[in-house]
Amino acid sequence: MSTKYFKINPADNVSVAIHDLKEGEVVNVDGVSITLKQDITAGHKIALVALAVNDNIVKYGYPIGHAITAIPQGGLVNETNIKTNLEGLLDYEYKPTKVELNIPNRNLTFNGYKRKSGETGIRNEMWIVPTVGCVNGVADSIIAAFKEEVGQLEGVDSLEVFKHNYGCSQLGGDHETTRKILKDIVLHPNAGGVLVLGLGCENNQPDVFREYLGEFDESRVKFLVTQKVKDEIAEGVAILKELYATAKKDTRVATPLSELRVGLKCGGSDGFSGITANPLLGVFSDFLVAQGGTTVLTEVPEMFGAETILMNRCETIEMFDKTVHLINDFKEYFMKNDQPVYENPSPGNKAGGISTLEEKSLGCTQKCGKSYVKDVNMYGDRLKTKGLNLLSAPGNDLVAATALGASGCQMVLFTTGRGTPFGSFVPTMKISTNTPLFENKPGWIDFNAGVLLQGKKMEDLLEDFIAYIITVANGEWVNHEKRNSREIAIFKTGVTL
Numbered sequence: 430m431s432t433k434y435f436k437i438n439p440a441d442n443v444s445v446a447i448h449d450l451k452e453g454e455v456v457n458v459d460g461v462s463i464t465l466k467q468d469i470t471a472g473h474k475i476a477l478v479a480l481a482v483n484d485n486i487v488k489y490g491y492p493i494g495h496a497i498t499a500i501p502q503g504g505l506v507n508e509t510n511i512k513t514n515l516e517g518l519l520d521y522e523y524k525p526t527k528v529e530l531n532i533p534n535r536n537l538t539f540n541g542y543k544r545k546s547g548e549t550g551i552r553n554e555m556w557i558v559p560t561v562g563c564v565n566g567v568a569d570s571i572i573a574a575f576k577e578e579v580g581q582l583e584g585v586d587s588l589e590v591f592k593h594n595y596g597c598s599q600l601g602g603d604h605e606t607t608r609k610i611l612k613d614i615v616l617h618p619n620a621g622g623v624l625v626l627g628l629g630c631e632n633n634q635p636d637v638f639r640e641y642l643g644e645f646d647e648s649r650v651k652f653l654v655t656q657k658v659k660d661e662i663a664e665g666v667a668i669l670k671e672l673y674a675t676a677k678k679d680t681r682v683a684t685p686l687s688e689l690r691v692g693l694k695c696g697g698s699d700g701f702s703g704i705t706a707n708p709l710l711g712v713f714s715d716f717l718v719a720q721g722g723t724t725v726l727t728e729v730p731e732m733f734g735a736e737t738i739l740m741n742r743c744e745t746i747e748m749f750d751k752t753v754h755l756i757n758d759f760k761e762y763f764m765k766n767d768q769p770v771y772e773n774p775s776p777g778n779k780a781g782g783i784s785t786l787e788e789k790s791l792g793c794t795q796k797c798g799k800s801y802v803k804d805v806n807m808y809g810d811r812l813k814t815k816g817l818n819l820l821s822a823p824g825n826d827l828v829a830a831t832a833l834g835a836s837g838c839q840m841v842l843f844t845t846g847r848g849t850p851f852g853s854f855v856p857t858m859k860i861s862t863n864t865p866l867f868e869n870k871p872g873w874i875d876f877n878a879g880v881l882l883q884g885k886k887m888e889d890l891l892e893d894f895i896a897y898i899i900t901v902a903n904g905e906w907v908n909h910e911k912r913n914s915r916e917i918a919i920f921k922t923g924v925t926l
Contacts, residue, residue, distance in 0.1 A: 434458065434475060435704055435882075438490035443474040443506050445700050445782065447882055450475075466503045472700025472782030472846070472863075474506040486511050489703060491735075493788035508784040515734055515771045515786060518760055523749045526741045528801050532719035537895075539689065539902035540681035541839075542621065545646045549688045550618035551839040551902045552856065553679045555588045555672055557624045557665075558615050560638055561596030561631035567655055568592070568626055571665030578666060584677030585621060586904070588669075591854050591917045596633035598926040604632055609809030610919050612642055613835035615650060619855055621679050622649050622672030624665065629656030648675050681904070687721030689902060690812060692833025692841035692855075693796040694727065696826040698774070699846025700782025701862040703792025706844035706878035709860065712891050713842070713898070715798035718816050725812065725838055726797040727820040727829050729759040730773060734787030735794040739819065744801040751805035755821055762922065773824075781846050796844065808920060812837040827918035830857055840901065848873050852909025854917050856901055859908065875907045 433456050436444040444458060450469040455462050458477050469475055474488065480500040485492040494511045504510075541549040557568040568590035575588070582588065591614060595607040611633070615623050627635030635654050642650070651668045655661040693710055695702060714724040726732075732739060736756045743749040763770045773786045783789050803816030809832070812818060822832035830841050830853035840855055846862040848870045861867040864879035876897055881890060901907060909915065 440487055440490045442478050442487045444477055446471050446473055446475060463503045466501050467505050469505055476500045476502055476504045476506050478502055488788055489791040491791055494785040508779050511784050513771050513785045513787060518757055521740055521753050523746055524741050528799060530715050532716055534720055537686045538683045539899050541684040542679050543682055544618045548618035549684050552586045552619040553621040553676060554586045554619055555622045555676055556620050557590040557626050558611055560627040560633045560635050562594040563628045564626050564655055565592040567661055570662050574662050575666045575669045589915055593917055593919055595919055597631040599632060600924055603921050603923045606809050607919050608633060608641055610835045613811060615642060616645060619839055621676030624668050625652045627654045629654045690723040690838045692725045692838035694830055694841050695793055695844040697845040697847030697849055698778050698783055699862055702844060702846050703795055705881045706860045706862040707792055707795040709878045709890060709894060710796040710842055710844060711798035712887060713894055715800050718800045721815060723812060723815045725818045725820050725833055725836055727822040727833055728824040729755060729821055731790050731793040731824050733790055735790035738794060739802060742802050748802055755805050755819060777847050806836060808832055827851055827916060828920050831917045850914055852914045854915055856907050857909055872908055
């Protein structure tokens with residue numbers, strides 16, 4: 430790999446600066462000497478040929494937009510001189526791609542917690558899940574009183590409350606999605622014990638919600654309706670003690686890697702995302718699928734422009750149709766709210782070198798590798814099929830990460846070129862696209878894919894990554910867990926009363 434630039438695909442007419450480059454510097458690309466016409470910041474694109482107005486800009490082997498001004502050879506290509514080619518709804522044709530990966534099953538294991546449901550958790554935590562936002566503060570008080578009485582927890586990884594603002598004053602779809610996400614959290618295998626905390630007068634009635642859960646382990650999930658008791662703090666502490674007595678006896682057991690379900694997510698992407706961290710997740714996704722495991726790709730608006738790649742990897746016409754439905758539903762959601770479908774990327778993305786949604790999407794979708802798409806899930810659905818799944822959710826980091834956890838993923842792999850400290854309710858591993866970010870934010874970043882730019886081979890880095898993921902699945906905390914940054918966010922689309 431050049432120390433100055435990286436050309437991703439032979440068909441590309443732009444390359445990516447690996448380091449900050451100065452006007453007048455000469456780079457040699459495919460035997461052609463190119464003099465830079467201006468300064469080029471690391472992660473940004475260099476024109477390899479002179480581009481006229483309306484010429485397509487090609488990166489990853491696909492057009493990522495067209496030039497809106499003439500761009501000289503050696504010039505900077507960014508959002509000031511390139512525009513998306515995307516517009517409106519599209520008609521799609523199924524052109525299936527044959528997938529042959531030939532990755533052997535290595536019979537690897539991790540040590541997890543086997544639950545009565547048959548699922549396996551990678552954490553043994555105790556959670557308070559409010560049915561409504563009105564009792565968030567009560568949950569805090571219960572946890573504080575419990576910790577004061579019990580002291581240091583033994584055999585339980587942590588005690589958390591997952592606050593939200595919903596559960597009341599919602600109508601139709603919003604009320605249903607709130608119930609679905611809360612149900613998914615209550616039943617998640619990373620929880621060894623859950624206190625469902627209600628108020629009593631909310632739309633999300635605790636008794637109705639209890640029935641909505643279906644079959645559950647009543648020794649692990651308890652309910653408290655605060656309006657029905659005199660001292661909700663004392664009652665809450667007593668219930669937590671019951672749950673703790675059960676959960677602290679849990680032990681880890683060797684479990685096939687096929688039981689691991691991993692969410693694939695990115696945020697604060699930069700020009701290196703599609704070169705380092707996202708391809709690393711892609712080869713890991715293919716590896717885990719080959720072991721019989723499950724990976725989940727979401728952020729539907731960041732599939733726009735690369736969706737046909739996913740559609741053609743659908744194993745059946747039925748799955749193709751579900752993927753078309755997934756894509757067009759989200760486009761219609763934008764249009765229903767009178768918003769531009771393709772108003773993306775974000776300011777941080779642009780500063781990092783991403784200029785159009787096609788460019789962002791072509792980099793983002795690399796996280797799911799090259800495996801067949803086995804299933805497509807709507808927001809709030811639980812996973813039913815092993816292998817690569819698609820999941821409906823927006824690009825918003827916390828909403829999407831919550832949706833991945835709610836689908837049943839035990840952890841989320843989160844690539845970033847800009848960095849972020851947040852964490853969802855499941856371990857959310859941050860993978861940096863570049864080494865400076867890893868070095869500057871050691872309290873945020875868990876794994877560095879930037880070493881690929883320094884010559885590390887992908888196959889060697891993959892082995893390091895597999896080993897680290899198994900270590901985390903075995904119980905080692907990632908940075909957001911160490912800093913106790915754990916949150917949930919629920920997607921809202923409608924009216925609040």
